[in-house]
Amino acid sequence: MEAKKYCRESRVIRTSRIFPNDVNNHNTLFGGRLMSDVDQVASISAARHSRRECVTASTDSVDFLHPIRTTDSVCFISYVAWTGTSSMEVFVKIIAEDLKSSVRRIAATALLTFVALDEHKRPTRVPQVIPETEEEKKLHETALDRASMRKQRKQKSKDVATFLNVDYP
Numbered sequence: 001m002e003a004k005k006y007c008r009e010s011r012v013i014r015t016s017r018i019f020p021n022d023v024n025n026h027n028t029l030f031g032g033r034l035m036s037d038v039d040q041v042a043s044i045s046a047a048r049h050s051r052r053e054c055v056t057a058s059t060d061s062v063d064f065l066h067p068i069r070t071t072d073s074v075c076f077i078s079y080v081a082w083t084g085t086s087s088m089e090v091f092v093k094i095i096a097e098d099l100k101s102s103v104r105r106i107a108a109t110a111l112l113t114f115v116a117l118d119e120h121k122r123p124t125r126v127p128q129v130i131p132e133t134e135e136e137k138k139l140h141e142t143a144l145d146r147a148s149m150r151k152q153r154k155q156k157s158k159d160v161a162t163f164l165n166v167d168y169p
Contacts, residue, residue, distance in 0.1 A: 003127060003128060004127055004128045004129070004130050005049055005080075005127045005128075005129065005130065006129075006130045006131075006132060007079045007080060007081060007129055007130070007131050007132065007133075007136045007140075008079065008132065009048065009049065010045040010046070010048040010049035010078075010079045010080040010090075011045065011077065011078070011079040012041045012042075012044045012045050012048070012076070012077070012078045012079070013075065013076070013077050014037070014041050014075070014076045015073055015074070015075040015076075016037075016073065016074055017073055017074075018068055018069065018070045018071075018072055018073070018074060019070065020070060022070075023069075023070060026067070027069060027070065028067035028068055028069055029067070029068035029069075029074065031062075031064065034062070034064075034068070034074075034094065034108060035059070035062055035110075037074075037076055038059075038062065038076065038078075038092045038094070038108075038110045038112070039056060039059070039112065041076045041078040041092060042056075042078045042090040042092050042110070042112045042114065043056065043114065044078070045078040045079050045080055045088075045090045046080065046088050046090055046114035046116070048080075049080040049083075049088055049126065049127065049129075050088065050114075050116035050124075050126045050127070052116040052117060052118070052124060052126070053116070053117045053121075054088070054114040054115065054116050054117065055114065055115055055117060056112060056113075056114055057087060057113040057114060057115045058112065058113045058150060058154070059110070059111075059112050060089075060110075060111040060112060060113055060146065060150055061109075061110060061111050062108060062109075062110040063108060063109050063110070064107070064108050065105075065106055065107055065108055065109070066096060066105050066106070066107045066108075067107070068094075068096045068107050068108075069096075069098075071098055071099060071100060072096040072097055072098055072099065072107075073096070073097045073099055074094060074095070074096050074097075074107065075094070075095040075096075075097065076092060076093075076094055077092070077093045077094075077095070078090055078091065078092040078093075079091060079136070080129055081111075081129065081131070081136060081139040081140055081143060082129055082139065082140050082143030082144075082146075082147070083126050083127065083128055083129050084126075084147065085123075085125060085126075086115050086116050086123035086124055086125060086126055087113050087114065087115050087116075087123075087126070088113065088114045088115075088116065088126055089111060089112075089113055089143055089146065089147070090111070090112045090113070090114060091109070091110070091111055091139050092109065092110040092111075092112070093106065093109055094106070094107045094108040094109065094110070095107065111146065113150060
């Protein structure tokens with residue numbers, strides 16, 4: 001397996017229109033719809049980077065910054081920004097473009113973690129990442145802090161799960 005890959009090798013770009021069945025009662029894109037699209041493009045980035053079957057380990061953050069309306073197109077840009085041993089942090093940038101005025105804005109950002117699996121469905125090593133652009137470098141430089149926070153959050157979730165009830169309601 002290759003030791004390193006460029007972020008651009010995992011880049012996915014998907015642009016689509018917003019239609020009436022995609023929006024909520026505020027006439028803006030459903031958050032759940034955006035999150036589904038984010039997971040789809042991010043999963044492709046993870047597979048491109050690892051060339052393995054991958055599973056979503058966590059959706060670390062989805063930050064909605066500006067509403068996306070039916071007058072907008074929406075562009076999802078994702079790539080692997082950092083890797084651990086078998087895990088990959090995928091960054092997704094969501095850009096809304098008003099199709100009449102051509103004004104573009106960052107509508108949302110998201111970070112997800114995927115794990116690559118071997119043929120026995122066990123975590124397997126992934127190539128390291130080589131960032132090139134300023135954006136990629138900044139995300140890569142700040143990734144260790146986010147990885148540490150993910151581990152802490154996961155442990156807290158496990159602690160909470162120990163006292164949760166699984167009885168049928």
